[in-house]
Amino acid sequence: MHFDLLQISTLVIAIHLLGLIAAGHAIMSVRTSQGAIAWAIALAGLPYFTLIPYLFLGRTRFTGYVRKRRQRNTQMRGDSAEPNWREMHEQMEITGVTPLHPGIRALTALTGMPFLPGNKVRLLIDGTQTFAAIFAAIEAAKSYVMVQFFIVRDDHLGRSLRDLLIRKSAAGVAVYFLYDGIGSFSLPSRYIAELAAGGVHIREFATKRRIVNRFQLNFRNHRKTVVVDGQCALIGGLNVGVEYLGEQPPLSPWRDTHIEVCGPAVACIQITFLEDWYWVTQKLPAIEQPRPLRDAGMYCQLIPSGPADSQETCSLFFVEAINSARERVWITTPYFVPDESVFAALRLAALRGVQVRILMPSRPDHRVSFEAGLLYAYDAVRAGIEVYRYLPGFMHQKVVLVDDVAAAIGTANLDNRSLRLNFELMLLTVDRGFASEVEQMLLADFSHSKRVHANDYLQAPAWRRFGMHVARLFAPIL
Template structure:
């Protein structure tokens, strides 16, 4: 009895001193009620651990800004161009297919929330899976004469990573400038030897927001999930594929890795370069300027597109907002491929509203995942979507890691953003927003092909899942806003 009283006395004291003040801080931040409730519940159930978990992973930085972009010259120039496009919006759309006019609200939104310049002089190719992607990237790197810029969440010390390393060393010895940004968490296991070999050969490589004691802070939660390659300012790549063997060989227990990437040539590459230049400015405070890095825009006819970057350094959750706008404005169809399905409430609401309004909404996700808790959390959203008429498909031929959105046969977005809280609200991400009927038809063809390797989940079947299954997904659902 005495022991019990002592335990509860200590517990109450810890709760009063730690959990309650932090809970008040969270409430005063005025986040969405959904996220606020999740964090407060974590503090109540785990008062000590919950406090540390919040301090490391829970703080919001969008309003505080992780770093200043003051003095970043390339961004200033493209902001001026985007402001001019907004002022002269009708003139800006002259090289656009009239069919795209119905999506001009998305164009205007991205110009406002992320200064995403609309470019038209572009050629874009879908790279289906890692073999096509790596072949195309290595081919482009071989042709480099001035610079090669890479920004990646994962760079692995394996066959694929070493193939890249050896090629970059070769180009550096030829006098080509090589700059690399890696995420410090995603590329944690890369090793000093790998990086030293690059640096010894004149290659600049830096980690984005290093996570090292004693500098371990809540910023560990804000990771650079971007995948960018820019060669000579004229050829660029982005999408879902990192430099690691598993993208080629598959993952143990889940099978082949299915993914989607883009090769971009033309004016939009300068917009990818702006994103890289902003992050480079952050890691070493060096400006990249001049026509060698930013060729003059041609403004020729081609595939119209915008490059939007989103993260805790930006004023708005620009990609989240663009997804919501596209889904809410859909007239006939919405096709989504994503490895994780943990959308914020506004996206869930938009998807259900669209389906109830007779829009053909289909979502393709993996049945087997590379992460258990996100998988169970993804499952927790399925029933309410099925009830609204959203069609859910489980990919059967391995693990689908593609990240794209197709709306109404005229608009699509491909990039690094998963349909989950982390990508849409927390990580540094980048997406291409493309307004072209022919390109969208090509992406739709791959989507429908992947559906042939999938099984559709029907509501009566899903409701028959076991209580243990339901318990797992319910527990995972609680923490989904924190994942």
Template sequence: MYWLIGVLVIFVFQAATILVLEYRRPANAMAWLFILFLFPIVGFVLYYFLAREYQRRRRVRKRGGIDEQRRAEIIAKSHLIAQPEEMPSPEFAHQERLFKLLRKAGAAPITGCNKSRVLTNAENAYKAMLEAIRTATHHIHFSSYIIRDDETGRKFREELIRKAEAGVQVRVLYDGIGSITLNKKYFVPLVESGAECAVFFPLRPAFMKKRMNYRNHRKILVVDGTLGFVGGINLGDEYLGKHPRLGFWRDTHLALEGDAVYGLQEVFLKDWETATRHNPKDPAYFPVHQCTGKEAVQIVAGGPNRRDDAIHETLFAALSVAKKRIWITTPYFIPDASIAMALKIAAMSGVDVRLIVPLVPDTYLVHAATLSYVDEMMSYGVRFWQYSRGFIHAKVVIVDDLMGSVGTANMDLRSFFSNFETNALLFDAERIAELERDFLQDLNDSREIELSSFRKRPRKVKAKQALARMLSPLL
């Protein structure tokens, strides 16, 4: 009898601890309580090492994780957009609240001296990135969640080695979990050539320091502080359609010239400091830009080292003001309550809300969690398509003619609140039209989900999706 009471007291203590620590995020609390119920004691140990905020997070958040001196230098050199009337779309004249939020989000300004290119799929992105690397004269800063030791990975390594041997500063940053299968021998030739290589939160130290749940999901390349790249494409052959199961890989990347590159550079250098405890400083990292374009662009960075959840906040604000359309492409759709409600209300108000998600998944559990939202969202008028040409990994959001977003963040809880992510917000009409053309082509390569047919799926499938949804805050 006494041992049973003891076990119950321990269980209640563990459950109470989770509820107290996760009171800001009820979905997380429910997921961990479910795991604790299935695996008493073991579930709490997992929570302690995987879910709790990593050391220093609260302290870092208080100061925003920003180098204020560096930020002041960026602002002084940038061509800032200070009023909504200065934005490319005349619609912003009536969106003062959204404009004010965007200006404050993520500590990065909206700059008006930029030129961008939408790079559809890895073939185009890799070509542009390699060309940029070959032009480097001072530095190359490259960050990727996944780096593969395959033909693609070795091709990039060869170009980076050539530049390092020529005296160009080369820094390569990769994530400890995303690139967990990458042998460290891959970096030996790079280091021998003079390049610097670092891993972001390697597996074992991250586990012991309770950082394993926080991954650097960014894909950033900055060349000489004047050319920048960001988007959904990592480094590997599968992005060229060579994955034996997934086949054709649909993705979107972005090339930037101009003041928006300052934002990418600042994000990379902060990540490098987090990984290495070294903060490289050189005025050449932030050169004065020749204004070759007039596009308005904003870099929005999110992560546990930032004061706010900037990516979540900017997307929610944009979705909330939509009048005509919300078009979203995402491989993983696991929204929090606020994003889900914004989409429901928009659809009920007559806004054309469309989502493209994969038909063939790369991760079955996450895919099941994504499909668990379909019935609920469609009942409010949201429409879903499943991409059938291969696997779709692009992370694109189009809101009216106001804004297009291209970046590394998925439409899920992990990207909103746990991962280190970076999105580029585009406001130029021509660039938004480009994203629109790609979206319409993707619709042609997709099949729309019919609610009546979807509801006829077997009970076993519904149960799997319900279980996946329960665990989705942790995926």
């Protein structure tokens, strides 16, 4: 009995020592002070419950991954032909807006991507319209197709995509398929093998360089991209699964937004895919450069972001978009757990008289994020921000509308995972006509939503309010 107690005491001491060591690691490596504090307190006080989650979730700086990713990006750009951005500008008559606008200048410097005219962007609302456009674009491919999704499922939608890609490969079209290893963890090996046997170049985006990182849940690739022949690209919020078609209760109907892009901006989207593909394969597919569309004058700025960026690109993009608003900024997000800089920008915009609207779901798909988001919503309302909860089904779109001229659509949520941990992609458009389309779409969404009021918090049961506050403690690591 004495020996058993000694063993137990030794184990308890060892766990607490490991917790203290991990807490020190968190202080040195987690990218935000709030996240470092959250992890350090949890690891020091409750190591039994937090050591294993920290192994999977907490190592957010990934010094080795970041260094290697930057090296690979440099190698990729050296091995590939950089598009002639100046020629693309000179081929178009630049009118209406100047790329020297301070906000645009900041974003081009932040991303390393140019602000390009001569594009056409089509708004795609919900899954049926989006996948009809994706399948039509792939059907029309003559040379190559690049496909990238965070989640791919082996359901009837996933199988339809598989069969189409195999058919195009058999017709001589080069097909490159990249899926995220964690987002698509349930994808059976049979699905992958069938694509590979059909001539599709399929790879997993993963962090399996070392055993300790085999189950690393961060450094995920959250992008959803389809590029066809270098002339057309589709990006947005939808993954490949029947839930995105609204066929999976209790979250159906599923509300989401995608866009189809033609013109020079496709070159930027191709580059982000090539960086991801090169990270996995160290090889480069042959590509074509898009042509400016002389009958389209839309200006576009691609905002790729990820944990290997020298700056916190995604967070800074939201701050710049909010700060640039003079009349309104409307944001839709499935997870409203902003960092301090974005939340401060939102509150300050409301205080200076800008109409700030946030649209979030009324149904949760992740309970902790949902409860934390509710508390942020109540705090936002007290600062003069209008917050709405979408009622018909789950709201998953990622849209930003600034004044009556700028709109951004893509993959980034307003949570720490998108702002700092995931690879994301947003396309900023500067065009009054397109902004008007986005406005009409969002007005329809708001008409099916319930506005949040400050007294809703006080009317909630005490146990629910306590749960919200506990959930928000995890905000820096959600």
